[in-house]
Structure formats: structure tokens, C-alpha cells
Amino acid sequence: MKKKEFSISYESYADITELSEADSLLFTQARVATQMAYAPYSDFKVGAAALMENGELVSGSNQENASYPAGICAERVLLSTASSIYPGKAIKTMAISYIGKGKKSTRPVAPCGICRQSLMEFEQRFKQPIRLILGGMQGEIYIFNTIKSLLPLEFSGEDLK
Ligand code: THU
Numbered sequence: 001m002k003k004k005e006f007s008i009s010y011e012s013y014a015d016i017t018e019l020s021e022a023d024s025l026l027f028t029q030a031r032v033a034t035q036m037a038y039a040p041y042s043d044f045k046v047g048a049a050a051l052m053e054n055g056e057l058v059s060g061s062n063q064e065n066a067s068y069p070a071g072i073c074a075e076r077v078l079l080s081t082a083s084s085i086y087p088g089k090a091i092k093t094m095a096i097s098y099i100g101k102g103k104k105s106t107r108p109v110a111p112c113g114i115c116r117q118s119l120m121e122f123e124q125r126f127k128q129p130i131r132l133i134l135g136g137m138q139g140e141i142y143i144f145n146t147i148k149s150l151l152p153l154e155f156s157g158e159d160l161k
Contacts, residue, residue, distance in 0.1 A: 006152045011143040019133075019141065023093070026051050027133050027141065029059055030095035034137075037061035037074065043101035046074035050082055050094040053126075058082045075115040079122055090126035094119070095133040105136035110150060119147040120154050 016024055026049050033047030041064050049059040060078030064071035075096065082091060099105045111119060111132075123130045123146065132150070135141035144150060 008144075008149045008152075010145075010149065013141040013143070015139055016135070016141060022051070023095070023133055023143070026057070026093055027095040027097065027135060029057060030097040030133070031137060033059040033061050033074070034097055034099045035061075038063045040064060041066070041068065041071075044098065044103075045100070046096065046098045048074040048078040048094060048096045050078055050091045052082060052086055053090045053092055053128075054086060056086060056089075058085065073112060073115050075111050076118050079118055083122075090128050091122060091130050092128075093131040093133065095135075097135055097137065099137055106139040107136055108134035108140060108142045109136070110134060116147065116151045117155070120151050121156065123147045124156055 013019060016027055019027060029049035030047045033049055034045040035047070037045035037047065039045045039062055046062045047059065049057060051057060058078055058081050060074045060081055062072065062074045063077060078094070096111065098109055119130060129146035132144040132147060133141060148154070
């Protein structure tokens with residue numbers, strides 16, 4: 001028997017004022033995108049913004065449905081939009097923020113499992129890491145240098161061959 005382990009490293013910033021100008025702009029777009037969410041059932045609005053390799057910005061927000069499973073997370077709305085408007089273009093950095101009704105938005109929340117899977121495929125498809133900026137409306141912000149950090153032992157197209 002061998003013991004194996006993964007280690008994940010990421011950066012923590014006290015708040016948006018510590019980010020570079022480019023990251024601060026993108027993260028602000030994610031906060032703005034939360035306002036585009038359609039989330040009447042959960043009252044939990046998520047916004048995502050991405051900087052593409054061609055310099056374009058794309059954003060997305062969660063879109064819910066009375067048939068709950070038909071709703072789509074902000075991250076996957078963004079990925080579908082990016083891949084439809086700029087097919088063949090990689091995402092360099094994605095920022096995600098949120099606001100919950102009556103709840104504090106002072107700490108980062110991470111993408112759900114399905115979104116991690118979709119983000120991972122996007123990363124692998126373009127063979128370049130996607131940086132991820134996570135934070136609420138205020139407070140601490142995390143930066144991950146690759147989606148792989150959030151999904152070790154991922155299932156991918158390679159496994160189907
Ligand atoms: N949600 C996202 O948009 N992204 C995530 O990664 C987690 C959850 C949305 C889905 C649903 O509309 C609401 O947040 C509550 O789960």
C-alpha cells in the first residue's frame with residue numbers, strides 16, 4: 001500500500017483593493033453580473049465574468065426555472081455563451097461572485113460540482129489553465145491558478161478512449 005495525496009494552493013487577498021487592476025475590473029464585472037440573475041426560487045444570485053484570450057469579456061448569471069433541475073448555474077451559462085460567441089477561444093481568467101437575499105456576501109463561495117466538471121473540460125479543451133477569482137460582495141478573495149485544483153482525479157474525455 002502506498003499513501004498518496006493531493007495538495008492545493010491558492011492565493012488569499014483581504015479584499016478587492018489588493019487585486020491587480022485587470023483582476024479588479026473582471027471581478028467587478030462578476031459582481032455586476034449577479035444583478036442579471038433570474039433566481040426567484042433560491043434568492044441566491046450568482047454572477048460570473050470571463051476574460052477571453054482575444055481580450056473580450058463575457059458574463060453569465062444563474063437562470064432558474066419552476067422545474068428546479070432545469071435551472072442553470074452562472075458558470076455554465078457563461079461557458080455556453082463564451083463557446084457560442086467566440087468558438088475556439090480559450091478563457092484566461094474567470095471571476096465569480098454572489099449575493100444571497102438577507103445573507104451576508106463576505107466570503108468566497110466555490111463552483112458546484114457540475115460546474116467544476118464543465119470548467120475542467122473547457123480548460124482541457126484549450127490546453128491552458130483558467131485562473132479563477134472567487135469572492136463575495138465584500139471581503140476576502142481567493143485566486144486559483146487552475147480549475148484542476150478544484151477537481152482532482154477528474155473524469156475526462158481521455159477516460160472514454
Ligand atoms: N449556483 C450557481 O449559479 N453556481 C454555483 O456554482 C452554485 C449554485 C446557483 C444555482 C441556483 O440557481 C442557486 O445558485 C442556488 O443553488
